[in-house]
Amino acid sequence: MEPLARVEALLGSRPGKVIAVHLNYPSRAAQRGRTPDQPSYFLKPSTSLSPSGESIERPYGCELLAFEGEIALIIGTRARRVHPDAAWAAVESVTAGNDFGVYDLRWADKGSNVRSKGGDGFTPIGPALIPADQVDPRALRVRTWVNDELVQEDTTADLLFPFEQLIADLSQLMTLEPGDVILTGTPAGSTVVQPADVVEVEVDTEGWSTGRLVTPVVAGAVPFASYGAGPVADDAQRAEAWGSAEAAGVSAPLPLVEGSPTPLIEGSRSDRLETSTEDVVPITTGTLSPELRAKLASVGTATLSAQLRKRGLNTVSIDGVTPTKPGQHMIGLARTLRFIPAREDLSQQFGAGFTAQKRAFDSLNAGDVLVVEARGERGTGTVGDLLALRAQVRGAAGIVTDGGVRDFAVVSELDIPVFHAGAHPAVLGRRHVPWETDVTVACGGTAVQPGDVIVGDADGVIVIPPSLVEEVVDDAIEQERQERFIGQQIEAGASVDGLYPMNQDWLAKYREWTP
DSSP states (O other): OOOOEETHHHHHTOOSOEEEESOOOHHHHHHHTOOOSSOOEEEEOGGGEEOTTOOEEEOTTOOOEEOOEEEEEEEOSOBSSOOHHHHGGGEEEEEEEEOOEEGGGGGGTTTOOHHHHOSTTSEEEEEEEEEGGGSOTTSOEEEEEETTEEEEEEESTTOSSOHHHHHHHHHTTSOBOTTOEEEOOOOTTOOBOOTTOEEEEEEEETTEEOOOEEEEEEEOOSOOOTTSOOOOOOHHHHHHHHSSHHHHTSOOOOOOOOSOSSOSOOSSSGGGSOOOOTTOOOOOOOOOOHHHHHHHHTSOHHHHHHHHHHTTOOOOEETTOEESSTTOOEEEEEEEEEEEEOOHHHHHHHSSSSOHHHHHHHTOOTTEEEEEEOTTOOSSEEEOHHHHHHHHHTTOOEEEESSEESSHHHHHHSSSOEEESEEOOSOGGGTEEEEEESSOEEETTEEEOTTOEEEEETTEEEEEOTTTHHHHHHHHHHHHHHHHHHHHHHHTTOOSTTTTTTOHHHHHHHHHHOO
């Protein structure tokens, strides 16, 4: 037998496309708890390819780098609209692959996997290329080792989507060209690896082997800059990355939302498409530290508004909303929901089932404030007792809607703060269609983006850009300290002339008064 070709020549010519399949092994589908009816895919950049022996860097600040041992197909001839019966002839060779991903970055991808799986070296392949015409595509085996311990082993005998189907399906829409790489899915057993671990993958069949594809893991040393999305990890992502909540050492996450290939941050109607759910993840907008939350709780929205105005931000109040009961105070990070005007055909298509409205409430995390764009329409309800209760159970910090609230008496008895434009008995469909979640919305006359800081009290609701919150709250604390001093002087009989605002004499006295 001739010595097998090695992958270095292929990598030197820079393949044009790297296409990866989401779910293909029954063992992995069982682990994920879903079995797709048809294959779905994502693209990886060709710069993610690397040879055996080259290390992969776990990005600085990330904890959830996971491997996925796979069989990689190398296209040898141009293929467009090929039938499954002729598809295998388009494959030149078979090799081992590893579809590495960083779960800490999935939240920023909207299902594309660009950041989570597109890093340099995130797709090692090799080392040897097995001629495709010498093997049976249904008789291949893939195995993965971590530090010499076997962690994955499966065969292609009962794939959800045979390799011929994948090639035929992809060629319906795109031309497969020589050198293109198709990653064909991973079996159960994928989990998290750490710096200093070594991951090895081998593909073999009777008489043939790729040899072991070796990838050492190293720690990254360069932090992400502030001009791009950084890593965010929560228990749901830990459970996904490790393979189970038990393996991750966390409590079992709530069921993932089905029916969408993207996270619940939506910029379009893709959350209503019937496609694969491999990359559906709960959305995390970040967290407010206990120290920052305490600072925000110590000042009023009136003071925060004054500080924002000093910085040129005048349209940051959500106008026309009041709390369901007096004394409610709300601090959290914005998640958003948008309704469009009711139209009969759209209401019928998108107004029933697990709608965008229900998904928004069902995906709230601790500390989130759901901000609802209802166009100021008060002639129907936008939230009722059950969804408000769901938000409370999820640990949300509040709800803000510039529309109506149903079941007002019951909602008012809940602990969760709800700021609204009025009570109304009608159901949502009278005036609205639930449309999309976690996009920029207009609520009460101001723009709100996911991740904005939302603060509400008796004076109203304020939106603070997260980049400004630290300086705004610190200056607000100082402002209220000065106002306490001024109040004491007025109580003692001082005139407001020169005191409010303070002239230099009063400022000197204030500095002496300040502890």
